[in-house]
Amino acid sequence: MSTLNYDSVNEITEFFTRKAQPDDATRNAHIFKLDRRQFLKLTGIAGGGLMLGFALSRARAHADHVDFNPNGYIKIDSEGITLYAPNPEIGQGVKTSLPMIVAEELDVDWAEIRVVQSEINPALYVQQFAGGSTAIPAYYTPLRQAGATARAMLVQAAADQWSVSPSTLSTELSQVLHAGTGQKFSYQELASVAATLPVPSPESVRLKDPKQFRLLGTRITGVDNEALVRGEPLFGIDVSLPDLKYAIYQKCPAIGGTVQSANIEEIKKMPGVVDAFALEGTGNGNDLFPGVAIIANSTWEAFQAKRALKVEWDETNASKDSWSAARKEAARLAQEPATQIANNGDFDAAMSTSTATSSGFYQYHFVSHAPLEPQNCTAHYKGDSLELWAPTQTPSWAIPTAARLTGMETSQVTLHQMRCGGGFGRRLYNDFLFEAAAIARRSKSPIKLQWTREDDVRYDLFRAGGFHQMDGCVDENGKVTGWRNRFITFAPGGRPASSMNGGVFPGGMVDNLRVEQTALDWAYRCAAWRAPNANVFAFVVQSFLDELSHAAQRDSLEVLLEVLGEPRSVGGGRRGRGMHTGRAANVVKLAAEKAGWGKELPKNSGMGVAFYYSHAGHIAIVAEVSVGGEENAVTNRSGENVIRRKLKVDNVTVASDVGPIINLSGAENQVEGSVIDALSTMMDLSITFENGRAEQTNFDKYRILRASVSPAVEAHFIDTGEHSPTGLGEPVFPPLAPAVGNAIFAACGHRVRTLPISEEGFYLG
Amino acid sequence: MKINVNGTTHDLGEINPRTPLLWVLRDHLSLVGTKYGCGISQCGACTVLLNGEAMKSCLYPVSAVRDAQVTTIEGVAAKDGTLTRLQQAWIDLDVAQCGYCQAGQLISAEALLRKNPTPTDDEIYAAMDPNLCRCGTYIRIHNAIKRVADENKSGQNGG
Ligand code: FES
Ligand code: FES
Numbered sequence: 070m071s072t073l074n075y076d077s078v079n080e081i082t083e084f085f086t087r088k089a090q091p092d093d094a095t096r097n098a099h100i101f102k103l104d105r106r107q108f109l110k111l112t113g114i115a116g117g118g119l120m121l122g123f124a125l126s127r128a129r130a131h132a133d134h135v136d137f138n139p140n141g142y143i144k145i146d147s148e149g150i151t152l153y154a155p156n157p158e159i160g161q162g163v164k165t166s167l168p169m170i171v172a173e174e175l176d177v178d179w180a181e182i183r184v185v186q187s188e189i190n191p192a193l194y195v196q197q198f199a200g201g202s203t204a205i206p207a208y209y210t211p212l213r214q215a216g217a218t219a220r221a222m223l224v225q226a227a228a229d230q231w232s233v234s235p236s237t238l239s240t241e242l243s244q245v246l247h248a249g250t251g252q253k254f255s256y257q258e259l260a261s262v263a264a265t266l267p268v269p270s271p272e273s274v275r276l277k278d279p280k281q282f283r284l285l286g287t288r289i290t291g292v293d294n295e296a297l298v299r300g301e302p303l304f305g306i307d308v309s310l311p312d313l314k315y316a317i318y319q320k321c322p323a324i325g326g327t328v329q330s331a332n333i334e335e336i337k338k339m340p341g342v343v344d345a346f347a348l349e350g351t352g353n354g355n356d357l358f359p360g361v362a363i364i365a366n367s368t369w370e371a372f373q374a375k376r377a378l379k380v381e382w383d384e385t386n387a388s389k390d391s392w393s394a395a396r397k398e399a400a401r402l403a404q405e406p407a408t409q410i411a412n413n414g415d416f417d418a419a420m421s422t423s424t425a426t427s428s429g430f431y432q433y434h435f436v437s438h439a440p441l442e443p444q445n446c447t448a449h450y451k452g453d454s455l456e457l458w459a460p461t462q463t464p465s466w467a468i469p470t471a472a473r474l475t476g477m478e479t480s481q482v483t484l485h486q487m488r489c490g491g492g493f494g495r496r497l498y499n500d501f502l503f504e505a506a507a508i509a510r511r512s513k514s515p516i517k518l519q520w521t522r523e524d525d526v527r528y529d530l531f532r533a534g535g536f537h538q539m540d541g542c543v544d545e546n547g548k549v550t551g552w553r554n555r556f557i558t559f560a561p562g563g564r565p566a567s568s569m570n571g572g573v574f575p576g577g578m579v580d581n582l583r584v585e586q587t588a589l590d591w592a593y594r595c596a597a598w599r600a601p602n603a604n605v606f607a608f609v610v611q612s613f614l615d616e617l618s619h620a621a622q623r624d625s626l627e628v629l630l631e632v633l634g635e636p637r638s639v640g641g642g643r644r645g646r647g648m649h650t651g652r653a654a655n656v657v658k659l660a661a662e663k664a665g666w667g668k669e670l671p672k673n674s675g676m677g678v679a680f681y682y683s684h685a686g687h688i689a690i691v692a693e694v695s696v697g698g699e700e701n702a703v704t705n706r707s708g709e710n711v712i713r714r715k716l717k718v719d720n721v722t723v724a725s726d727v728g729p730i731i732n733l734s735g736a737e738n739q740v741e742g743s744v745i746d747a748l749s750t751m752m753d754l755s756i757t758f759e760n761g762r763a764e765q766t767n768f769d770k771y772r773i774l775r776a777s778v779s780p781a782v783e784a785h786f787i788d789t790g791e792h793s794p795t796g797l798g799e800p801v802f803p804p805l806a807p808a809v810g811n812a813i814f815a816a817c818g819h820r821v822r823t824l825p826i827s828e829e830g831f832y833l834g
Numbered sequence: 835m836k837i838n839v840n841g842t843t844h845d846l847g848e849i850n851p852r853t854p855l856l857w858v859l860r861d862h863l864s865l866v867g868t869k870y871g872c873g874i875s876q877c878g879a880c881t882v883l884l885n886g887e888a889m890k891s892c893l894y895p896v897s898a899v900r901d902a903q904v905t906t907i908e909g910v911a912a913k914d915g916t917l918t919r920l921q922q923a924w925i926d927l928d929v930a931q932c933g934y935c936q937a938g939q940l941i942s943a944e945a946l947l948r949k950n951p952t953p954t955d956d957e958i959y960a961a962m963d964p965n966l967c968r969c970g971t972y973i974r975i976h977n978a979i980k981r982v983a984d985e986n987k988s989g990q991n992g993g
Contacts, residue, residue: 160930160932291933294928297924299907309864522874746968767876
């Protein structure tokens with residue numbers, strides 16, 4: 070029914086699952102294996118760096134004018150020491166944490182360095198995107214090598230000056246020291262000489278023993294924090310250019326509709342309107358939908374014109390999506406066997422010989438990313454070049470499509486990556502950028518395309534809703550012996566929005582396990598949303614495990630640890646990236662201990678525990694809640710009567726094993742933020758669709774959690790020293806909802822099986 | 835039309851008096867620190883000080899501020915650039931994640947502390963609930979305000 074093309078969405082999602090491999094770090098290290106000629110070329114490209122041949126002669130005459138620019142991450146010149154942050158900053162803290170890794174090995178004084186956002190350059194950088202919690206694992210080794218390489222060259226430069234062996238020298242706070250004589254050189258003094266030395270291969274430089282780290286693992290405040298509190302322009306939306314015009318783009322409120330006619334002549338006469346025109350779209354829902362563009366002298370005039378715009382839409386091929394119809398169909402499908410994805414042991418036999426069973430129909434609504442900065446992009450088309458300023462998570466992938474849409478070579482397109490006002494996965498997709506490019510092509514002046522909040526929600530790539538019929542059993546010892554997860558998902562453009570597999574918890578941990586999947590037809594685009602798949606699967610499987618613990622009349626913590634079992638690798642991880650039950654049990658025990666699992670609690674209070682492994686992180690959460698008495702009956706979004714009950718989340722204790730921590734402050738911030746985001750999402754966030762349209766399009770109906778009801782969060786980290794660091798932008802999110810749900814059951818005996826739980830009457834107070 | 839922002843009078847010429855203050859600040863005066871998040875007075879990203887009171891500027895017509903003193907995030911620090919203790923607390927406690935809401939948060943906190951230098955937890959919540967943070971930095975925002983409130987209480991408010 071839909072003509073949209075979803076291929077690239079799925080490719081992107083797949084890319085992240087594939088890309089998020091710690092061992093990519095080693096593979097990507099190839100970027101540093103440059104021969105001297107390549108090095109010369111690259112230092113020229115890197116911006117500000119002089120070609121080395123030229124530098125050599127200048128080095129003698131004007132030593133202080135030569136840049137030391139040994140790789141894309143470091144520049145030392147007369148201005149000082151600059152570290153380049155290669156990746157988009159979306160709030161996950163990489164503009165601070167990635168340069169910290171370089172700084173550690175380079176041994177610079179953090180207080181004196183300057184951090185600058187890199188330009189896009191695939192030849193220089195490992196992977197310039199923000200997604201899949203992959204920046205830290207992919208960059209950790211390359212950045213250490215980059216810092217250590219530069220440090221080795223600076224040490225060599227000093228050794229040459231003093232005619233001593235490099236091994237007699239040490240470095241500290243941007244200086245090379247000779248202990249024997251007490252002499253020292255600052256890095257800046259050495260820069261010109263270092264620039265003349267050959268770049269050693271990254272494998273040949275010695276990296277620090279992590280025990281010697283001085284910077285990594287400490288709390289460092291974000292490098293943009295001062296600019297932020299001063300209100301300086303940093304974000305995509307802040308771009309201003311001479312003669313800038315402001316654009317809006319109106320698309321069909323039901324996705325997939327095309328423009329039949331519009332009152333364009335009338336709009337053109339409106340105050341401040343410069344131009345208005347329809348665009349046909351490309352038929353690919355990931356670059357350009359059909360719509361009407363309006364260019365005006367100010368954003369407000371563009372918004373006013375948008376209000377006056379009347380478009381006749383042809384909705385023949387547009388979305389007819391209906392959430393209520395989908396729910397009905399899912400409830401029916403839940404009773405029928407579906408395609409088997411995995412079938413280990415004999416689930417039916419386990420059920421028939423079991424001592425107790427449990428059964429539950431779980432469901433979760435669609436949600437929107439809703440980053441606080443609505444999508445926007447500034448574009449300047451100059452005939453033979455296109456310049457873009459965009460808050461995007463995938464800057465390097467945007468360029469080829471922008472080039473195609475404007476009839477350019479990729480070399481004619483420049484993209485400046487701007488700080489992003491939130492990402493959560495939304496800005497992996499650059500549809501807003503492609504719209505801006507297409508509109509700019511028709512404009513003499515540069516334009517800033519601004520989506521309204523309503524545009525942003527309507528044309529989101531949603532986290533898909535879904536349904537799970539769960540069945541399971543325990544034997545006479547109360548051991549979980551059978552588990553069936555029948556998953557009903559949505560299939561936008563014919564491809565399932567998310568996929569189950571046999572590795573999803575408790576895959577590899579329960580003997581008789583069956584996974585089934587079926588998908589409903591759907592038009593709206595669905596895609597990666599903070600901790601894709603895990604963000605909902607965790608709720609279902611960790612809540613259902615809790616159900617089985619209660620069916621067995623056993624302690625939930627004890628059952629969880631029993632299911633995890635002996636320390637070993639399990640699950641669907643690829644290339645050795647799977648979950649490790651030993652690391653899992655350790656975080657579970659730590660969270661339980663810190664939260665005081667089993668302690669006496671007031672009446673109507675309860676604790677819940679949940680564990681989930683995602684994005685290479687092992688995370689356990691214990692939530693402590695109190696639940697108020699039953700209040701009045703209200704009608705929920707689905708038209709059902711539910712009893713209102715007040716929920717208070719008193720404490721959330723998080724134990725994480727993501728290997729060593731880079732920036733402790735940033736890590737704690739991600740833990741706190743993930744808990745609050747997850748609580749916000751589980752409480753009340755829902756996008757329902759009827760008549761092919763989203764029913765909530767702004768924060769009045771899409772009610773994000775507010776400060777007064779946010780819980781206290783305690784963050785604990787395990788680092789055994791055996792693992793390399795992995796990302797923390799996503800993995801804390803998934804286990805929060807089941808921990809809270811399980812705590813609600815412990816407090817009042819009500820099992821929540823619907824997200825958001827406002828559908829079951831709960832509200833935060 | 836003329837308006838006063840951060841102590842400077844700006845002549846806006848023939849502007850439509852119904853233009854919301856937010857877009858006047860951003861598009862006409864290039865004061866882009868004040869942000870657009872929802873346009874319907876729900877998120878607080880557009881909060882400015884109007885005669886010292888927190889006010890969401892996205893629905894507030896510019897004609898209504900003709901006789902008022904508007905302070906935006908750019909005007910919070912002292913003229914010589916010295917940060918306020920509140921701004922410094924924001925930096926020291928590493929409050930921001932994406933940072934997009936933070937100008938509005940800081941302005942709301944500033945308005946609170948001007949009126950009530952030693953707010954209780956509940957008073958902080960009441961003042962800050964109009965401001966959404968999609969990244970969930972509420973705990974740190976609260977702690978930053980608390981730090982200044984505690985300093986005020988113990989009298990080390992050095993000005
Ligand atoms: S933009 Fe004004 S409150 Fe959201
Ligand atoms: S820090 Fe991102 S919205 Fe608040």
